[in-house]
Amino acid sequence: MDLRVFTEPQQGATYDTLCTVAKTAEDLGYDAFFRSDHYLKMGDADGLPGPTDAWITLAGLARETRRIRLGTLVTSATFRHPGVLAIEVAQVDAMSGGRVEFGFGAGWFESEHTAYGIPFPAEKFPRFEEQLAIVTGLWSTPVGETFSFSGQHYTLTDSPALPKPAQSRLPVIIGGMGAKRTPRLAAQYATEFNVxxxxxxxxxxQFERVRKAAKDAGRDPQDITFSNALVACVGASDAEVAERAAAIGRDVDELKANGLAGSPDEVADKIGRYAETAGTSRFYLQILDLSDLDHLELIAQRVMTQLG
Structure with missing residues (x-):
């Protein structure tokens, strides 16, 4: 079972804070450091000092880390033109020596678009589908050949399709609970599917829908990694769990019901239930208090060691 650290910097985090968390996660043996792609806080957080851009952050981390994989959960298709996005992600992959994973979604948070003057289209999913075709098409076009695309929303003509990612197949993560279109796109493009x-x-x-869609597309479902993301709140004692829950403004019982909360043994058991029930082989631990590095250490020492 891979354990990955998943952060929400729009709630309030500087690049230096994110770098500290990423380096700590790397030193503790986590598989990857991921971040959201948002420009506006959610809920009661003050969001100070303000948002950081996902791909600028990952570019910096690419040069300041050595082993840990880096990615987004998930990049919003509404924020960037697909041609520019393909260049950015390929460049960061090269800067990291081939450690980038590309989580990609249609976008949903209208308020952040309004706040920063970003268009929020009514029909997001068709644009998302075209962007997937363009980004992956640009990456897979052989060097020396050109890529063209003519769609309803985007047109590319004789693109040199450069630069290429360092990885021969850069992992693409698609997720969500859509019953029809999402499994179809996952079957076509995803190396990983996340719920x-x-x-x-x-x-x-939902995993079964994706597996069926893969089979219908003539693809082996075992080629797809199935993962979950849940908020983490782990403590060596009940008091420590309560303290960590209070720090993120959540209720312990609610976290135990809907997240990965409680003692290390409780959390390891719940992860095991996901593996047994759904076939989950990777977990993104949503860490909301980025100042609490002891939390990461406890999970590494007392949960990760139980999972093998």
Whole structure:
């Protein structure tokens, strides 16, 4: 079971804070450091000192880390033109020596678009589908050949399709609970499928839809990694769990029901239920208090060691 650190910097984090968390995660043996792609805080957080851009952050981390994989959960298709996005991600992959993973979604948070003057189209999914075709098409076009695309929303003509990622196949992560279009796109493009903030049973149902879509597309479902993302709140004692829950403004019982909360043994057992029920082989631990590095250490020493 891979354990990955997943952060929400729009709630309030500087690049230096994110760099400290990423380096700590690397030193503790986590598989990857991921961040969201948002420009506006959510809920009661003050969001200070303000947002950091996902791909600028990962470019910096690419040069300041050595082993840990880096990615987004997920990049919003509404924020960047697909041609520019393909260049950015390929460049960061090269800067990291081939450690980038590309989580990609249609975009959903209208308020951040309004706040920063970013268009928020009514029909996001068709644009997302075209962007997937363009970004992956640019990356897979052989060097020396050109890439063209003519769609309803985007047109590319004789692109040199450069630069290329360092990885021969840069991992693409698609996720969500859509019942039809999402599994179809995952079957076509994804190396990993992620379900965020759902139960083992709901995850199993969605994973099965993706597996069926893969089979229908003539693809082996075993080629796809299935993952979950849940908020983490782990403590060596009940008091420590309560303290960490209070620090992120959440209730312990709610976190135990909907996240990965409690003692290390409780959390390891719940991760095991996801593996058994849904076939999950990777977890993104949403870490909301980025100042609490002891939390990362406890999970590494007392949870990760139980998972093998």
């Amino acid at each position: 965020p903030f759902q139960s083992p049973e709901a995850s199993a149902e």
